[in-house]
Structures are given as structure tokens and as C-alpha cells.
Amino acid sequence: MKFKGIIFDLDGTLVNSLEDISDAMNTVLTALNYPTHTYDDYQYFIGSGLRNLVSKALPSTNNSESQIETCFQNMVTQYRDNCTLKTKPYEGILDLLNSLSLKNIKLAIFSNKADELTKKIASEIFPDSFDIPVGLSFENLKKPNPFEAIAIAENWGFNTEEILFVGDSDIDMLTATNAKMFPVGVSWGYRTEKELIATGAQLVINSPLDLIRIL
Structure with a gap:
């Protein structure tokens, strides 16, 4: 695939x-x-x-x-x-995004943070890196509801099976599974590798650039 x-x-x-x-x-x-x-x-x-x-x-x-x-x-x-006073990209994230842009991979953000704040952080920390930054607009669309993830796929014109969903929590892995996307957990976030695997992660990566190998 x-x-x-x-x-x-x-x-x-x-x-x-x-x-x-x-x-x-x-x-x-x-x-x-x-x-x-x-x-x-x-x-x-x-x-x-x-x-x-x-x-x-x-x-x-x-x-x-x-x-x-x-x-x-x-x-x-x-x-x-x-919201951007102390907030910083994890080490290796900017290198990853640069590498992905060279490969013409479409990139989006889907967060349970309020949509206004998601867009603010994305624009200030990652200017021009993401096609679609989406946050929470309505409580009933909160992850693990896959509605927004599927809408992103439709916007791109891709099948959901053609999309990696990358996150650090059980909520992200469940969202990926519900959307029929490929769930990838990251070990540097707020949850453990064990939690990620238990909730559906197909792979857990230890460094942002490890994602390039999956592609």
C-alpha cells in the first residue's frame, strides 16, 4: 500500500x-x-x-x-x-515535515483542542506545513469520532486506507481504527507504548524520522 x-x-x-x-x-x-x-x-x-x-x-x-x-x-x-509561550515542536519534527513536503505527501492535523487554538498553533509553529489543520468545533465530533478524519480524506480525494494516522494516545489509535486508517503511535508523547498497542497501534515509532521508513 x-x-x-x-x-x-x-x-x-x-x-x-x-x-x-x-x-x-x-x-x-x-x-x-x-x-x-x-x-x-x-x-x-x-x-x-x-x-x-x-x-x-x-x-x-x-x-x-x-x-x-x-x-x-x-x-x-x-x-x-x-498557547505558544512554552510550546515547541518535538526534536526531529521539523526535519520530518521538511522531508515529507519533498515527497509531496499531504499533511493534516486533527486535534481535540479547540479549532481556533489548533489553527493558531499550527500557523505560528508550522507555517505553511499543513494542508488542513482541524480542531474541535462540536463536542459530538471529538476523537475518537472519525468524522473529521474521514472528511480530510474526502477533501484530498484519497481512500482512508491510503492515510497514516499518527498520534500519542489511545484516543488517536481508536480514531484511526474507526476511520479505517493506518494507526501509528509515537513513544515521545503523553501515553505509553503499551497503551498505544493495546488500543490499535500497528506500529510505534521512537523518532519522528522513523515515519519515513513506513512510507
């Missing part, structure tokens, strides 16, 4: 955004005199969208829907202004 396109997850796959996300949420918690969390804690909060992260970060005694919504809006405001 010749793969013609690659869909990447964003956080934990292309960029290490853990500190910016954590700092924004901790700012919200501190303003409310709630306990904050470490970066290690947030590593396991990331992956299912910022609203879900807010719910996990709030104390169980202050976790009503109205509280989650208020804190979510505050967190997004904090994060929007600082």
Missing part, C-alpha cells in the same frame, strides 16, 4: 504543549483558591479536549456543569494568550 497522506495529532505528537496548558489551568484554579496540579498530573488530563481537562482538574466537590463551563471559558482565555 502506498500511503498518500498523513493526519497528525497535535499535542504530544507534533508539539509539547504540556506546560502552556497546565499553566493556564493552574492560573484558573489559583484564582478560585482550588488546589493546582503538577505537569505530570496534566499529562493524563490531556487528550480528550480542554473541556474534559477542566473537568478533571477541578475538585470533585466543585465539578458542576456550570462550574466546568465557567472555568472552561476562563481557561481558554488564559490559554489563547499564551
Whole structure:
């Protein structure tokens, strides 16, 4: 099978955004005199969208829907202004993207981060690298729902079997499987190799340039 396109997850796959996300949420918690969390804690909060992260970060005694919504809006405001302050591409990612562009491979991002923020990070850190950066617009389209991934394939005019789906989480591997794409896990992100394999990864790579060998 010749793969013609690659869909990447964003956080934990292309960029290490853990500190910016954590700092924004901790700012919200501190303003409310709630306990904050470490970066290690947030590593396991990331992956299912910022609203879900807010719910996990709030104390169980202050976790009503109205509280989650208020804190979510505050967190997004904090994060929007600082989402590329500490966020950086993982080592080897820029070299990988350059190599893929030379091979005329179509590239997209599909993230559970809000669409506005996904596009902002993609444009600031990876200008002109991705044909389609897509984030979360509606909760019911959140990964592992494959709707947006399949829409990307249709936009390109490719069969889903012709696309690699690369991510660092169980959610990404399930999305790839649901979309009938080839799931590739990355070992440098927020989940373990064991978790990735258990949820469908056909391969787990240890360095970005390892992806070139698959192609």
C-alpha cells in the first residue's frame, strides 16, 4: 500500500504543549483558591479536549456543569494568550515535515483542542506545513469520532486506507481504527507504548524520522 497522506495529532505528537496548558489551568484554579496540579498530573488530563481537562482538574466537590463551563471559558482565555509561550515542536519534527513536503505527501492535523487554538498553533509553529489543520468545533465530533478524519480524506480525494494516522494516545489509535486508517503511535508523547498497542497501534515509532521508513 502506498500511503498518500498523513493526519497528525497535535499535542504530544507534533508539539509539547504540556506546560502552556497546565499553566493556564493552574492560573484558573489559583484564582478560585482550588488546589493546582503538577505537569505530570496534566499529562493524563490531556487528550480528550480542554473541556474534559477542566473537568478533571477541578475538585470533585466543585465539578458542576456550570462550574466546568465557567472555568472552561476562563481557561481558554488564559490559554489563547499564551498557547505558544512554552510550546515547541518535538526534536526531529521539523526535519520530518521538511522531508515529507519533498515527497509531496499531504499533511493534516486533527486535534481535540479547540479549532481556533489548533489553527493558531499550527500557523505560528508550522507555517505553511499543513494542508488542513482541524480542531474541535462540536463536542459530538471529538476523537475518537472519525468524522473529521474521514472528511480530510474526502477533501484530498484519497481512500482512508491510503492515510497514516499518527498520534500519542489511545484516543488517536481508536480514531484511526474507526476511520479505517493506518494507526501509528509515537513513544515521545503523553501515553505509553503499551497503551498505544493495546488500543490499535500497528506500529510505534521512537523518532519522528522513523515515519519515513513506513512510507
